[in-house]
Amino acid sequence: MLPHDTKIVPAFQLRETAYAISREGGRLLAMFANDERPVCGKFVIYCLFSNDGGTVLVKGLLDRDETPEFPSISPEIPAAAWYEREIRDLFGLKPVGHPDPRRLVLHENFPDGVHPLRKDFDTRTPIETVVGGEFPMAGVSGEGVFEVPVGPIHAGIIEPGHFRFSQAGEMMMRLDAKMFFVHRGIEKAVEGQPLADAFYRVERISGIASVAHALAYSQAVESLAGVVPSGRARYLRALVAEMERLYNHVGDIGNMCAGIGFAVAIMAGARMKEAVMQVSDRLTGNRFLRGMVAPGGVRRDIDAATEQAIRTLLDALEPDFTELVGLFRENDELLERMNTTGIVPKQAAFDLGVTGVGARASGVDTDYRRDFPYGCYPDLALSIPVYTAGDVAARLWVRVDETYACIRLIRQILDQMPEGELRLPVPSIPAHSSAFGWAESSQGGVIHWLMTGKDDTVYRLFVRAAAYPNWPALTVAAPGNIIPDFPLINKSFELSYACLDR
Amino acid sequence: MLLDVWRKIITTGTVTRDFDAVVPPACSRGQVVPKAARDGACAACRKCEAACPGQAITVDGEGAHVDDKACLFCGRCVSLCPKDRLEQTAKYDLASLGGVFAGPSPSDTARKIRAALGRSLHIRHVDIGSCNACDFEMTHLCNPIYDVQQYGLDFVPSPRHADLLMVTGVVTRNSTQALQMTYEATPTPKLVMAVGTCACSGKAFGEGYAVRGAVDSIVPVDIYVPGCPPRPQAIIDGVMKALARRIGQ
Numbered sequence: 001m002l003p004h005d006t007k008i009v010p011a012f013q014l015r016e017t018a019y020a021i022s023r024e025g026g027r028l029l030a031m032f033a034n035d036e037r038p039v040c041g042k043f044v045i046y047c048l049f050s051n052d053g054g055t056v057l058v059k060g061l062l063d064r065d066e067t068p069e070f071p072s073i074s075p076e077i078p079a080a081a082w083y084e085r086e087i088r089d090l091f092g093l094k095p096v097g098h099p100d101p102r103r104l105v106l107h108e109n110f111p112d113g114v115h116p117l118r119k120d121f122d123t124r125t126p127i128e129t130v131v132g133g134e135f136p137m138a139g140v141s142g143e144g145v146f147e148v149p150v151g152p153i154h155a156g157i158i159e160p161g162h163f164r165f166s167q168a169g170e171m172m173m174r175l176d177a178k179m180f181f182v183h184r185g186i187e188k189a190v191e192g193q194p195l196a197d198a199f200y201r202v203e204r205i206s207g208i209a210s211v212a213h214a215l216a217y218s219q220a221v222e223s224l225a226g227v228v229p230s231g232r233a234r235y236l237r238a239l240v241a242e243m244e245r246l247y248n249h250v251g252d253i254g255n256m257c258a259g260i261g262f263a264v265a266i267m268a269g270a271r272m273k274e275a276v277m278q279v280s281d282r283l284t285g286n287r288f289l290r291g292m293v294a295p296g297g298v299r300r301d302i303d304a305a306t307e308q309a310i311r312t313l314l315d316a317l318e319p320d321f322t323e324l325v326g327l328f329r330e331n332d333e334l335l336e337r338m339n340t341t342g343i344v345p346k347q348a349a350f351d352l353g354v355t356g357v358g359a360r361a362s363g364v365d366t367d368y369r370r371d372f373p374y375g376c377y378p379d380l381a382l383s384i385p386v387y388t389a390g391d392v393a394a395r396l397w398v399r400v401d402e403t404y405a406c407i408r409l410i411r412q413i414l415d416q417m418p419e420g421e422l423r424l425p426v427p428s429i430p431a432h433s434s435a436f437g438w439a440e441s442s443q444g445g446v447i448h449w450l451m452t453g454k455d456d457t458v459y460r461l462f463v464r465a466a467a468y469p470n471w472p473a474l475t476v477a478a479p480g481n482i483i484p485d486f487p488l489i490n491k492s493f494e495l496s497y498a499c500l501d502r
Numbered sequence: 503m504l505l506d507v508w509r510k511i512i513t514t515g516t517v518t519r520d521f522d523a524v525v526p527p528a529c530s531r532g533q534v535v536p537k538a539a540r541d542g543a544c545a546a547c548r549k550c551e552a553a554c555p556g557q558a559i560t561v562d563g564e565g566a567h568v569d570d571k572a573c574l575f576c577g578r579c580v581s582l583c584p585k586d587r588l589e590q591t592a593k594y595d596l597a598s599l600g601g602v603f604a605g606p607s608p609s610d611t612a613r614k615i616r617a618a619l620g621r622s623l624h625i626r627h628v629d630i631g632s633c634n635a636c637d638f639e640m641t642h643l644c645n646p647i648y649d650v651q652q653y654g655l656d657f658v659p660s661p662r663h664a665d666l667l668m669v670t671g672v673v674t675r676n677s678t679q680a681l682q683m684t685y686e687a688t689p690t691p692k693l694v695m696a697v698g699t700c701a702c703s704g705k706a707f708g709e710g711y712a713v714r715g716a717v718d719s720i721v722p723v724d725i726y727v728p729g730c731p732p733r734p735q736a737i738i739d740g741v742m743k744a745l746a747r748r749i750g751q
């Protein structure tokens with residue numbers, strides 16, 4: 001269980017402590033703050049690292065009377081850059097020495113001095129709207145260099161984000177992204193809610209990772225309550241988690257072809273995704289598999305007819321998918337566009353803490369299902385593909401291999417499905433206990449950190465989706481490529497904005 | 503290679519269906535309705551009202567009333583009701599009309615819009631705070647199963663080419679300006695559809711610092727399509743109701 005080790009230091013020693021762990025090969029998994037002034041008179045900054053021995057959690061304590069600042073760890077740990085900007089926006093704690101002083105979460109329409117995740121900020125406080133504010137974008141200057149602004153509303157049916165390309169002719173020299181347009185303040189919105197109620201908001205953080213978020217949250221609650229769901233519940237959870245991975249992967253593989261206009265493959269991917277979603281609907285009552293996972297277990301059982309429907313689906317999908325992949329394997333026009341395009345070098349993937357498909361395509365061998373086992377995964381035969389090229393093609397092949405692995409896994413889950421209670425009661429949890437919960441979504445690792453309040457409510461929930469560390473990798477992948485390849489590079493990551501923005 | 507592509511196309515055949523021919527499974531989570539009156543009336547315990555994450559339920563002397571536009575279709579109320587008075591059906595075609603289509607008989611504007619856009623409607627998607635499930639269901643409208651081009655509907659890359667804005671999500675502070683500017687950039691006559699419960703009610707994530715509310719708190723809305731997310735058929739149903747068109751007409 002996370003974390004394996006905890007170090008508590010005053011905030012001013014955060015940098016030396018973090019650097020020491022990082023220099024030994026530790027990798028930052030997540031960083032967040034919590035206003036624990038009502039509990040112990042302090043702000044606490046949490047940094048979770050993974051290392052050879054497992055994980056280590058560093059807690060930097062900042063007394064309420066101290067200047068609200070801490071030494072930034074971003075200069076040596078680039079993965080911390082966005083977390084620290086977020087902490088400054090939401091808590092008003094300044095990362096001193098941070099290389100990028102811009103806001104992240106709260107756009108220019110928010111006035112200065114609003115720090116909504118502080119406990120003394122009432123979420124209904126009216127906030128004035130700043131009109132005509134500036135949000136500076138990073139660029140390049142020089143003769144012949146020009147900028148291309150794109151978004152937040154894009155040409156396709158996708159989520160909002162603003163991209164700024166600095167161009168030398170067709171060549172992208174730099175990419176900066178302004179995100180958080182769909183920031184809904186979910187972490188604040190669940191504060192004070194009963195744990196059982198907050199679940200429904202958590203399940204709606206992101207459509208394409210509904211199961212992963214529901215799982216991460218439920219597992220955090222269960223580890224605090226000391227509940228272990230029955231074998232059947234754990235298998236049913238894995239079933240929906242793998243169905244989620246499957247519909248995403250086949251859809252994403254098709255979608256990557258939208259980046260190069262290969263219509264047959266786009267439509268084949270879309271058709272297969274629809275087939276998986278229709279069976280998902282039958283399994284959970286929702287096409288995005290909502291309504292299955294719940295704290296304590298699952299809300300629905302599977303009947304024989306549905307089980308058969310899943311097996312029939314897989315039997316039809318497998319050869320269909322193989323034919324689709326056959327259209328890629330030897331296709332020079334397609335591979336010319338994908339090979340050596342949008343490379344994320346292994347070191348960059350490691351330094352930025354990239355997770356999921358993006359990491360495994362760049363030679364970083366990570367998968368939370370194996371690295372931090374949960375649910376019934378220890379019983380299952382996982383196969384985790386790793387490619388090293390770090391380009392668009394590598395991300396395609398990782399998804400292809402994982403699609404086959406997913407099909408095998410779902411069959412194994414159905415074969416081994418044990419009997420058991422669907423849902424166990426969740427006993428009361430003492431106030432101010434905290435735990436992590438996590439899951440591997442189709443995009444990569446999702447981490448939740450939950451601290452309970454009085455009477456089984458949420459005191460603080462921190463949500464780090466896979467998109468969080470992966471978005472900055474896009475700004476590494478794009479430069480050096482031509483701008484018409486950007487949609488392809490972007491789709492090869494297929495990152496969720498809603499997951500990041502929350 | 504090209505031969506393989508052709509073979510794939512031909513062996514796949516036609517998979518496109520009429521939208522209401524794709525019937526959702528009976529167990530899918532659709533509209534919640536009070537059960538027909540029989541012994542054991544509503545106890546007015548208000549458990550469902552308190553537990554509803556969408557703030558969609560009000561309980562009065564007659565029992566529980568569910569506002570479809572605010573319902574997240576989670577089924578929690580059904581499982582908590584001690585008297586078993588609520589039931590979740592698979593009904594998904596819950597779109598309702600407002601804005602230019604409000605009122606029992608169509609206004610002049612509504613008639614003109616139906617005449618001008620009835621058979622060729624161009625759509626621009628605007629996400630201003632969704633969880634992306636609503637957006638993906640919109641993408642699925644273009645998959646070969648639903649293929650909305652068969653109804654004369656198509657998605658366009660710019661609001662300047664659009665007749666209808668399909669808006670998803672609660673309006674966040676950070677995207678308010680984008681919504682306003684997109685609305686202004688769309689030529690009149692224009693329609694706005696709130697796609698999904700977030701867009702319809704604005705209440706799914708409470709009244710937080712980051713949220714301004716429902717889409718109609720910022721721009722006028724003509725079509726409301728509840729669902730979390732609304733399945734592709736439900737979105738098509740909304741368009742058909744607005745244009746007073748049904749299949750076969």
Ligand code: SF4
Pocket residue numbers: 534553554555556557558559568572573574575576577578579580
């Ligand atoms: S289904 Fe869920 S959101 Fe809808 S009325 Fe019932 S509890 Fe509320």
Ligand code: SF4
Pocket residue numbers: 204207631632633634635636670671672697698699700701706729730731732
């Ligand atoms: S209505 Fe539901 S599916 Fe649509 S954006 Fe809101 S939470 Fe997501």
